[in-house]
Amino acid sequence: MAYAEDAERQVLHEPKSYWTKYVWSQDHKVIAIQYSLTAITVGLIALVLSGLMRMQLGFPGVLDINASEYYQYMTMHGMIMVIYLLTALFLGGFGNYLIPLMVGARDMVFPYVNMLSYWVYLLSVLILISSFFVPGGPTGAGWTLYPPQAISEGTPGTEWGIILMLVSLIFFIVAATMGGLNYVTTVLQARTHGMTLMRMPLSVWGIFTATILALLAFPALFVSGVMMLLDKTIGTSFFMPEMMSLGTQMSHSGGSPVLFQHLFWFFGHPEVYIVALPAFGIISDIISVHARKIIFGYKMMVWAIVAIGGLSFIVWAHHMYVSGMNPYFGFFFATTTLIIAVPTALKVYNWILTLWQGDIHFTVPMLFALAFILTFLVGGLTGLFLGNVVVDIPLSDTYFVVAHFHMVMGVAPILVIFGAIYHWYPKITGRMLNDTIGKLHFWITFLGTYLIYFPMHYLGIQGMPRRYFSFEGLEFISQSAYILNQFITVVAIIVGISQVLFIYNLIHSFTKGKPSGNNPWKAASLEWCTPDTPPHHGNWGPKLPVVYRGAYDYSIPGLTDDFVSQTSTNASVGIVSDIEGEGS
């Protein structure tokens, strides 16, 4: 018997006590909020760290930061942002909140494990943060943690920092697996009546595919983490060749440092798409709602997501052109890397064609969505430079790389996160976020990030190496680079501080915001059809909703409303966005 019939026969058991309702909650919505708040908090720590790094680069000596501290800030900034903020927020936050509501389930299929997922995630965050308070501080190996340097004397944090980092990652992977199993199984097996796979909103498709990537890519990180932990703690030699360190012969011999790079990037490249695919999906939905138009080429969009997900597993070594691997590998991986640009470009075209002649409302979520398309385009184009071996080698390890990946997987997904929070905050709280503060926050963030990262492309082409603590006295760096660095720092500090606007908006609007009603954006997808806003435990009341069409029926002539909700039985309007109509 399908989950849907089952869910209707069961009597809803709503938790009564404060603790089971808000703390040890098994409700996907509460878990989503717990995930999101934890991720945002830890992200703010990483934001402060980036400010400290920028101060050192722009105005060396003003703050008393030494080289070790700089590398520790850099490592923690990167790791927190990529794993503990972006991955956790997209999958644990948005995945948890949106999947059951968008496919019409009461909850995730295995709520207890879903709850455990959050608590293990919190544990991993606490272990990571605790490394700031151990002797030697957190690890300063760079977020890629390449051995041998990550565990050799001389790198900051080799006493405890690296151990805590690896243990924290292992716990994070356990948490992501427990959550991920729930997300995938819920999408596959727990959809409501009439919700075919090809009627799911693209947000669900993006999160679903990204979760599959997570389930298959995180194992490689898990294994490399276990192996490095053994190298560090009990002296095995998986990644450690025979080498001298600080004048003494180390006891290791015969290991393969490149093996770590392969394992790491076998995880690391799908990780880019673990972050990007949910962003792609969410942005498609936001654009469609706020341009009042059906998403252009829904089927193509789905296949593009799946194709990108598949291809992302065979491009990993484009991160390793200068690692000393066989040059023929470079040829293969450059080719696959350029192939992945095809479905990605297809998605960008489809977003633009969705906007084409649409009834575009410049709401705050829409502004962020438009900014995302532009930013992703810029970041994607520099990806073409770095994907080609011959162009990559001179640009490798320069600020060009920093600019590229901050544009494409730093700023772009963060813009989506902001857009998505502005879009779904009314569903989560029943109140609107303040529009004026939102627009101010948008313009500062959007323009600011361009002022920060555009100049970095120039710095990179000039040859300014990344991961340098200080550039003083380097002959090959022109005077303009120092001035630009100061400029970037000033903008970065302003953008960083302006995020207070966002936090203030979240807190203030929670009690003081304008009541939103059930469906403030007049969106057609299922999550806006809940009987209550915010949705109660069990989401749908006694009966699950029945879905008759796709999620994108907008601007239909002859209706008082210009949209048709997914649950509407209104047969007089042609079902525009039902792609698999015969399937039901």
Added chain:
Amino acid sequence: MYSATEPSTNKSTRHLVSDWSSDKDAFKNISWGKAMMWIFLLSDTFIFGSFLTGYMTVRMSTTTPWPNPSEVFALTIAGHHIPLVLIAIMTFILITSSGTMAMAVNFGYRADKKKAASLMIVTALLGASFVGMQAFEWTKLIEEGVRPWGNPMGAPQFGACFFMITGFHGLHVSVGVIYLLIVASKVWRGHYDITKLSQNMTNDNQENTNSAKNYQIVEITGLYWHFVDLVWVFIFAFFYLW
């Protein structure tokens, strides 16, 4: 498990597509628990795949010769030097346990509680004896001076890979034994019977409410157990026979 009314194979592709794209569930007549176990095992495959790939890479990268597994894993029994004898017995036991597990699943679907539970306990005992022999093997190697960081026979990666991979697999077997015992005791006590289920229905998310799938949990446990066996076959082939 597909019902007998499923169409013949020449239409199967079309039906696969319509199953997948239909509403409610992509895999018809498969509970979410079973689907989730399959997905978990797929993920776990990548973990063991990465472990074995890592092992093969360091075996190629190391500069010192690899110890000969036939020599290292030989036992002298009654004056005879027999290579790989312990491993052969361990492998036999584990594969036998897969057989008893399959029988348990069969009796589970016939709702023969006592037989299903007994066979699961037999499976768990076989698994436990596998772990016991592994402990014996570890002890023997440690006494001979094999350590994760080095050994007297050759490449230091030998001990590192051996303890890491067999340890991780042994952990899987141990977890499997505990899992089997828990499910077996629940089956024995009739926890999955229909009448009991309707009482527990509201607060127990783990079980199916459909009478036909009452004992599917036995099959789900079996999936995990067979997977652990299958992984052992690969470890056996790549580590002991290579």
